[in-house]
Amino acid sequence: MRAVRTRVVIPSLLGLLLAPLAPGPAAVAAAPPSVWVESGYDHVFSSSVTPSRPGRTVDLAAARNETQAAQIAVRSGSALSGLRVAAGDLTGPGGATIPASRITVDREYNHPRIDKVVQSGPSDGHQEPPDGGTSYYDALVGNEPYALAPNTTQPYYYSVAVPAGQAPGTYTGKATVQSADGAVDVPVAVTVYDTELPPTNRSTFRMNNWFTSVGWDYDWTAASIPGQYGVQPYEENWWKVIESFAADHAKHRNNVIYADFQALALRDTKLDGNGQYTFQWGDFDRFVQTFQNAGALQYIYTPTLIEEGGSRLEALVSDGRGGVRKDYLPVDTPQGRSTAAVYLDKVFGALKAHLDTKCLDPGPVPACAPGRRWSDAFYMSAVDEPAGTSLPVQSVTSPWLYQQYRAKFPQGLTNEAHVQPVSAVDSALGTVTPKLDGPNYDQNAGYYQSLRLAGKDLWLYYCNDPRDRHVNRFISYPVADSRLTPWMVAAAEGDGFLHWGWNIWSDDSPSHPAYDTKDGWQNGDRYLVRPNAGTPANPKYELYDSVRSEALLAGAQDFELLHRLAAVKPVLTRALIGSLITSTTEFSTSGVETDHRHRQILEALTSGGPDAAFPFSDDFSAGDDGQWRHTKGNWSVTDGGYVQSDPLSSWETVSAVAGRAYGDVSASVDVRITGVNPTGGNSNWAGLTVHSQNPTDVQTGYLVALRNNGEVFVYRSGTSLATAKVPGYTPGQTVTLRVVTRGSALKVFAGTTPLITLDDPGYPAGNIGLVTGDAAARFDNVRLDPGTDAAAGAAATASSSYEADGWGLAAVTDGRRGLPDGSTGWSSIDNLTADHSEWVSVDLGAVRRIGRVDLHPRADGANTGLGFPVDFTVQVSADDVTWTTVADRKDYPRPDASAQPFAFPATDVRYVRVTGTRLRTDPHGNYHMQLAEIETAGGDLAVNRPVQSSSSLESSGWRRAAATDGVLNSALGYSMGWTSAKSPTATANEWLAVDLQSANVISQVQLVPRTDGANTGLGFPVDYTVQVSADNAAWTTVASRTGQPRPGAAGQTFTFTPATARYVRIVATRLSPDQFGDHYLQLGEVTVS
Structure with a gap:
């Protein structure tokens, strides 16, 4: 998966002007800087201007043990000196705090030479700066006072790490933008939900960003740490770098460490003249233990042991002095593999025996829980991206290596990154990892899903390609791409992600000089973090994180929450994923939208209740x-x-x-x-x-x-x-x-x-x-x-049934409602020449709570309404023995094609029976009882019912029909709910009415607010009434509110004395402002039961 050298970009003269000219003395007093807030997962550019309607508040939602972030952008028409952003404590319920020590503020570094990854046409995935230049913010470089040039936007990354065990509730405080020109306060609110993420080393998601330390290719990648920090492997300062790596892995949920076990054993391993190895694991142990101590270690992943061509095995051989050196053993012939197998038997045997003595948990190894030894967490990898002319050899040597490995590690983990299906290798793997691109995963999703369904783990990966409209972490791609990467894995029901380059900081030219990771030409493929080596006078062995690494962390956290939600609300989980991802090439690029879904996941996890249903x-x-x-x-x-x-x-x-x-x-x-x-x-x-x-x-x-x-x-x-x-x-x-x-x-x-x-x-x-x-x-x-009509597809029985010409018992619950398509409904057939009784009964399959039965007449032209009984009863039963009559009608007129509803107080029912005691004749004088469909209603009676309103803005997912579409999670462009037109003042008379399309016995109305992230509850009315009516003329008020505060996502539920009504209306006389101060009446959903 090693990246090839990317194209060299020749910058224009404009691109060479890397620093703005210093401003001259100000002629007039400088205006205060413009300060606004953006999502932590969207690009902010130096040429971004203040939005026309900027956000002014940091409003975050988080689980316990979760990190969430926003960006505070600063722009001024004049130069600013001493610019920094100060964070203060956040205070919450009962005086609880999130201390400032849990808040990190970093200035973002503006990299001047970003090699934009651009495709022509609609497949292009990159995001262009407003000025069309090559500068993008990425590295997070601390919060020292900074001099900002005029007319330049500088974003600061404001990140809150909520402690495990933090009390749930809303915490408020402020961040302060400080400069020599004064201070600007930014309000901060963090809502902590009553759910907690597992620690990094107990994650469901497996994050494997390959990082270089020693070994791997022993050449280009291995030059990265020495070249950047001026240290050599195993010096104490080199170990300080590794400690920084481990801390960063723990912070960013990188729970798969990339450790070359042979390279880490090379220094002290001995080999005598009789071919006996004495493997020394001291360096390996210290390396792995460093990550374990930091809380980052859940899995160990070794670099591939067989070179890309598939013909040579990396091995430790005699150095002629009693020690060992790295070399290669040929494995492209049976004889070569036979010789190499002797070596693998020794090294795998010694490795397994040693890993068995180590535990992922603290305490004595004999007490190590099953599955928690290092040997249980060790991934073996044979080849990288088998393909091309080498494929025939790789298809032999890769499975052979895994056979040798499993001889010592019977339950050992295995994984390879693949650019195409290779059945001979895939069958030998425990984890398949296809590249997320068109030629590989997209075109072969069925193949990889079949492997997953057969029991293999599925990971996805990308690297220096794809370069079209797929998610990738290129700097010029939307930041949301990085956050959505784990969502793509969740969509595919995988459990891991792999990328080849976390810290490849050396150039791939022959001498491998250290790369300028700040100002050199770069596209973001080779590294996610950057070295912070300090200065010669004050050396450091630390790292600079990036906006992209924070976005990938957010996505990994989302995955954990989605995994938890899927266990209790699988349908809603799928709907939330689908509202961001249409396909692997069509997905949201909005960080704001990912923020909204994140909050909706938290709301769903902590609100209880049933799974979503979307009739x-x-x-x-x-x-x-x-x-x-x-x-x-x-x-x-x-x-x-x-x-x-x-x-x-x-x-x-x-x-x-x-x-x-x-x-x-x-x-x-x-x-x-x-x-x-x-x-x-x-x-x-x-x-x-x-x-x-x-x-x-x-x-x-x-x-x-x-x-x-x-x-x-x-x-x-x-x-x-x-x-x-x-x-x-x-x-x-x-x-x-x-x-x-x-x-x-x-x-x-x-x-x-x-x-x-x-x-x-x-x-x-x-x-x-x-x-x-x-x-x-x-x-x-x-x-x-989805079961809203409990009778849909239910088994039916009857006193008699005509089973031909589109008539039949199955047709009375097939959902067709008598459409002229060969499914006419049910018809009796006995005793056609005399009036008599007939019945039809439906078994709902289980006890369901229902409050209405709808009988659909036949609807075939001139015959519409024929066969509908004149006198009849509707009865319900929980056990098919004891029956309760809920409707008794005499002299019922011949109906039109519309449903004939029969409402009653909601009750627990399994069986529904309609008995006709006086029948209607057809044109031939024959007596039939005929129904096109029997349906039941319970739960939300308003779903998909027509809506009227005083006014309406129909755009971007706002529409009348969205107020009763069953979608409670507001999503821009899909379903936001309903909004009135803008009102010039808070005082208004806006209303929304729902037609239940039949009389129902109702006793509860729920008003659900818009639920789009930080905007949840905006537009909810302040003063309003809830009214019901049987005829849309005479209205009865069943609830009223004055001074309603802004609600949370659960909204407001009003319970009242049961009433028979067809219409429900909400009338608002005082409105609340939205996030921009405009007044609307906005409702995400109206439910009636």
């Missing part, structure tokens, strides 16, 4: 696809349907539901293939992706699709799981494709016809999308029910 439907009658995300294809809403019109757009053409995820779900869509690529013809397909890891993935989750020859198939990660034929299919026919998942069970239907049933635990939750494969298609009537 969703779209018949595309609104005329747009604003709730969908796609990266390929030609998608449009046309003639009331959703069309992908390009039959040549390949097989990864997905449009996914935005910002939502699903576990157990009933997902259905009407799909019609309208054109196919001549290559493949009618074997090409269209359908659904279910439980994909990223919204627009095809190779992850389940691909459930219809070929234009009538075959329906289920693929998982490129492997066919099942196929079936749609009876009577003709090319171009519309098919209602329905997928029902319950735990690991997956069922596929065409209309009401069951096609496929299988059990597969591979992908229990994820995203859902529409997909085409070398086909054009039209989609309509998308419905995703």
Whole structure:
């Protein structure tokens, strides 16, 4: 993975002007500097100007034992001297404090020669400075007084490390920007949540930034420490450098240390004339123990033992003086491997015996817990990036090495970085680590996911490429890329990340001179930290961190929190990931948005309650696809349907539901293939992706699709799981494709016809999308029910049932509501010539709390409403024995196509039965009882219901429909909730009303505020009432508030005497300001139950 020399950039004359000219004497008194706050995970440039609406407060959210950061930017029209930022204690609940000693403030260094990584066209991933120059801030260089040139922006990195065990609550204080011109205070608030990150050495995420010390290549990389600090290996000052490395690893959750066990044993190991080794591990032990003492050691990872070409094994051989030296043994022939195996037997045997005497925990080794010896934490690596002409040899020598290793380490850890699938090597590995780029992971995600599902660990890595729109830590890339790197791993359900260059500070020219890490040309690939060697008069053996290293730390912390959240709320976890990451090439580059998701994770972890559920439907009658995300294809809403019109757009053409995820779900869509690529013809397909890891993935989750020859198939990660034929299919026919998942069970239907049933635990939750494969298609009537309708897909029984022509028991709970697609509903069939009783019963499968039953009449044109009973009862039961009548109707008029709701006080129900005691006749005089669908409602009755308002701004995720879309986590561009128009004053009369579309017995309304990070609770009304109505005319106030303080993410819940109502309205008469001082009424969600 070693980086190749990057291109040399010839700077322009402008680029050579590295320092601004000193200003002349001020003619007038200087104005105060402009000071504002930015996310800690966005670029601030020297040419950045004060935003039109700047942030003025540092507002952070953190778990215990977590570090979070912001940037304080300073800009002045005149020169500033003595500039620094002072941090004070933060005071919280009960007088608790976060002391200033836990707060670090660093000036960011402006590197003048950044080699920007630029691609032409839409694949470009870099971020351009406002002035188009080559200067970027990165290194964090302390907080000594500084002279700032005029018209230059200087960011300071303000970082708070919340102690383990810190009392939860909000801590407030200030940071002070000081200069010779005076002081400017910046308010600070840190909200500490009641959850705690594990220490670095007990992490779930495995962070492996390769760093150089001794060995590795014994040449270029090994020159880094001596060249920068003027020390030689094993001198006491060299050990001080290693101590700095260890402390930084602990601070940044780099819990995998890169240690060349042979190089660290080389100095004292003996080899006698009889070929007997006496391995000495003193240097190795001190090295590893240094990291353990610092709290950084969780795993040990050795550099690759076989050279890149795959033909030579690094070994310790006789130096002719009783000691050893590094050399190579040939392993590209059977004879060479046989000779080398003798050496490996000795060295691996001695290494295993020694590592068994060491424990990752303090205390006597005999008491070491299982799995906690150094031998349990040791990674072996054979070759690096096997590929090209060397691949045939590497495919032999790499598995051979692991065979030798496991002879001594039966449960030993193994890992390699790969740029392409190599099945011969991958099968020998315990951990596969593909490069996160197009040619490798993107094109082979199914292959690597299959290995993960087979039990292998999955890591991802990048290095000096990819250089297109993928995440990378190049300095010219958005800072958020570094934070999102562990999110990409989480999305892929991996558990580790690898990068080749943490501290490659020497040049790769023949003499390997020390590199100028501050002012030399650089792109950020070779190092994440920089040496702080001090001066000859005052030498130091320390490090400068970087903005990128802090962002990578934030991402590693996010991973730990996501991992914890996934254990209790897997659907919400997937939705939060999907709101930032659409695919490996489409993702948010906003540090602010990552801050918002981080706070939302903390809120979800500490708020309790059930997992998220996102009921969703779209018949595309609104005329747009604003709730969908796609990266390929030609998608449009046309003639009331959703069309992908390009039959040549390949097989990864997905449009996914935005910002939502699903576990157990009933997902259905009407799909019609309208054109196919001549290559493949009618074997090409269209359908659904279910439980994909990223919204627009095809190779992850389940691909459930219809070929234009009538075959329906289920693929998982490129492997066919099942196929079936749609009876009577003709090319171009519309098919209602329905997928029902319950735990690991997956069922596929065409209309009401069951096609496929299988059990597969591979992908229990994820995203859902529409997909085409070398086909054009039209989609309509998308419905995703995550159990909101407890009757969806439920088993039904009846007194009699006509099972033909689209009628059948299965159709009464198939979610189709009588759509004219071959799924008409249920019809009785007995005793057609006389009025009589019929019944149909639905088993919800488990006891559910419901408060309404909706009966859908048949809706087929002139026959609409026929078969709906005249006299009937609706009954519910928990045990199918004792029944309670919740509705009893006589002389019920023939209904239209709309649902007929029957509300009652919420109760625990498993069975629902509708009994018709007087029936209606059809045009032929026959008596039938007919229902298109039976649905139940419980929980949030407002979800996906229509909304009206006094005014509305429909932009960037703000819209009326978002107030009842079931999404409680505000996400810009996805679902923010609803906002009124701006009011000139706090006094206003703004309102929002929800139409429940039927009368319901309700007793609770919850108002959820916007929940976008530090803006949570802004726009929530100060004075307001909650009103209910049966007819949208006469209103009853059920709750009122005066002087409402700004709420947290949980919002406000109002419980009142049960009332029968169809409409719920919130009327605000006094508004609160948003973060810019403007007045709006803003609600993230309204729920009714």
